[in-house]
Every structure is written in structure tokens, then in C-alpha cells.
Amino acid sequence: MNIAPLVDVVFLLLLFFMLTSHLIQEPAIKIKLPESKTSEAQKDQLKTIFITENAQIYYLEKRVDIENLKRAILESTEDVTEDFLRIKADRKADIGLLVKVIDEVRLSGVNNFSIVTERR
Secondary structure: OOOHHHHHHHHHHHHHHHHHHOOOOOOOOOOOOOEEOOOOOOOOOOOEEEEOOOOOEEEOOEEEOHHHHHHHHHHHOOOOOOOEEEEEEOOOOOHHHHHHHHHHHHHOOOOEEEEOOEEO
């Protein structure tokens, strides 16, 4: 039995998955996540709030002021009680700003959110 064609097919499938896996990336906003020993991996969600080191806030890859964050969340969510948000804050970001962002998320009615960290 000749298995050379089977090896070729398996090799092509491996090559395809290796090349396409590099195309799935996070948005290009550079932040360094804080580390946590108890963090758990979760599947990617679409709605993410980024807080950069220099106190800039991005929601759905658009820059937003803290005053307009609640309105932006309400405009982009269909059901605030069921939607899920991720908050990714740079480890050097101001904690006070992070608390304000969490307050705005809660005031918008979203109760399902998480703060993303990196595992050590």
C-alpha cells in the first residue's frame, strides 16, 4: 500500500493551518497586560475596551472619551443584560481611570464584563 499521497495531503493540511493561524491577531493597539497567577483563558469576545499607558480609551477599536464611553456602549449593544465586555488595561495605566471605566460599564447596564490579564 502506497501512503505517499496520504502524507502529501497531511502535510498540506498542516501547512494550511499553520499559515492561517497567524492571521488571527488582536487589534493593533499596543498594551502590556498585567500578570495573574489565577487567570483563566477565555474564548475571544468581540467587544473590548482598551486602556493604554497614556490614559487613552478605545472601544471597538475607536478612541472614546470617558464621558462618551457609556453612550458608545449603549449604541453598540443590543441587550446590555446579556452582552459581555472585556476590559484590557495596560499594566502602567492609572487605576483610577480603570475604576472610572468599570463604573461607566456598570452604569450602561452591562454586568457581564471581565478584566483581561496575562498568565505568568
